[in-house]
Amino acid sequence: MRSASWGRVAFQSFNYTFLIMVSLLCILPLVHILAISFSSSSAVSAGDVTFWPVDFTVKSYSFILDNPRFLASIGITLQRVLLGTGLSLFLTILTAYPLSKETSAFRHRTLFAWFFVFTILFNGGLIPWYMTIKMTGLIDTLWALVLPAAVAVFNIILLLNFYRSLPKELEEAAVIDGAGHWLILWKIMVPLSMPAIATILLFTVVHHWNSWFDGMILMNKPSHYPLATYLQSVIIKLDFENMRQSDIYMLGLISDRTSKAAQIFLGTLPILLVYPFLQRYFMKGIVMGSVKG
Amino acid sequence: MNTIVNRRWKRQWPLYAMLIPAVILVIIYSYIPLAGGVIAFQDFKPSKGWFGSEWVGLNQFRYVFELPDIWKVVRNTIWISLLKMLANLVVPIVFALLLNEIGKSFMKRSLQTLIYLPHFLSWVILGGILIDILSPSEGIVNHFIQWLGFKPIFFLGNNSWFPSVLVLSDTWKEFGFGTIIYLAALTGINPALYEAAVIDGASRFKQMLHVTLPGMIPIIVLMATLSLGNVLNAGFDQVFNLYNPQVYESGDVLDTLVYRMGLEDAQYSVATAIGLIKSIVSFIFISVSYWLAYRLANYRIF
DSSP states (O other), X not given: OOOOOHHHHHHHHHHHHHHHHHHHHHHHHHHHHHHHHXXXXXXXXTTOOSSSOSSOOOHHHHHHHTOHHHHHHHHHHHHHHHHHHHHXXXXXXXXXXXXXXOTTTSTTHHHHHHHHHHHHHOOOOHHHHHHHHHHTTOTTSTHHHHSTTSSOHHHHHHHHHHHHHSOHHHHHXXXXXXXXXXXXXXXXXXXXXXXXXXXXXXXXXXXXXXXXXXXXXXXXXXXXXXXXXXXXXIIISOOGGGSOHHHHHHHHHHOHHHHHHHHHHHHHHHHHHHHHHHGGGHHHHHHHHXXXX | OHHHHHHHHHHHHHHHHHHHHHHHHHIIIIIHHHHXXXXXXXXXXXXXXHHHSEEOTTHHHHXXXXXXXXXHHHHHHHHHHHHHHHXXXXXXXXXXXHHHTTOSSHHHHHHHHXXXXXXXXXXXXXXXXXXXXXXXXXXXHHHHHHHTTOOOOOGXXXXXXXXXXXXXXXXXXXXHHHHHHHHXXXXXXXXXXXXXXXHXXXXXXXXXXXXXXHHHHHHHHHHHHHHHTTTTOOOHHHHHHHOOGGGHHHHOOHHHHHHIIIIISOOHHHHHHHHHHHHHHHHHHHHHHHHHHHHHHOOOOO
């Protein structure tokens, strides 16, 4: 093996530097916001804060964590994530199984597959969607955030493609041993599909944690807002109606920017905590489900 | 005859049973709203409902095409989404090629973890961050610009800057995630091809040009064709959380217009008509792009 050429060394050092810089660029905005949230409002308004807190303080956090609206919205989001992810994951596992069969094993498979796929190709639009949910009486309930999106067709396709990539012999052996579909699904398909299921789990949790639009239009009372909707109303819209008189007074003391920064960070924290652990499944989970060799 | 049907039914009924819950939910929350699209042909009044409102034929559609802003909004939508499609195609390919040169190591995994991260943050969070860091008086970006000796720029309130902010921030959020697909395609390239290239005296750059890139062509074609179906989706979440009346001129897109007309101005039928036109055009684009993907890259959804 001859030693690397000069050009190769030059390229590699450029490559490493460039990639590290771009990767840092992906998290620096977040680091900046974190630094602002822990800094005093005077240091922030003087423009002294870059990537490290100046005059370290947790005032903005204690202000937010005292706010009953914020805490209530976290409670709603936690319920939503648990209920929504549980239901959606169960339905995805269940629905993908029949659709993964060949037509010879399940006669109407293609018909049902198109029945589901059609809904991602064509939809009635925002207003009829809203009217339907209103008609089914879900407005202002937790179910409005969970039921209409419970059947996630993209996830079903991802998982059914994964089921199909598993060796057929396993299933044949189980059938000979007398196993029915229910047993095959839960004892063979599901345990073997863990990379895909972990990927879908992460997507679904993140989806429910991040969803704000449905909360905004399906919840009439701001006290029913999930966290993301609440954050949208205070960070983006700056909804003064939503604030109590005492809050406006307190805001004068801690500054709008530090408290917004703290809320942004708290709203992101769970994702930052969960993501690194599930991240390693992506490659396998996504690729085997979507890009077939 | 009957026994064959019986035996097949015995084996297949659990499969039908498994589909029942999802089928019911999809009928209620996807197919009923689809039928509800008929209000685009009505003068819909909530008090009279779907069945009692007056039918007006194509009047709402005529009204849509006469809206003074409609073509501007269509232009914005297509322009913004085309730029995003281009950036989201090219940048991930470049990054996959560069990351591929780093071999399998702790370093590569750490870089990947960092660049995927923004994909998992919502546009509410990122909107909050961007509004703060791009603020003309207080934002860190403008502090830096002023430190370099330039005038501060009001990125989110200026029509010549706003589309670029949309495209750049979207690319920043999504490029890492896009590289996953291309990196996966790279692992599928036969190592024997590289060995053969080395024997023929190919440098690393030549290997990339003649082995790696051709190996990626099918997946590039696939991603490019599939993205065509999204040409009328310029990203509602992002635009809604970043825009303001000052940049409607350059940033208002079809979905935000539907939202404002439907839910803020209560023009239900007009908003539904716009949504329906968008859905039909999108449906055509998606069908064509899937057909192309099938012909060009032999891709099937399932």
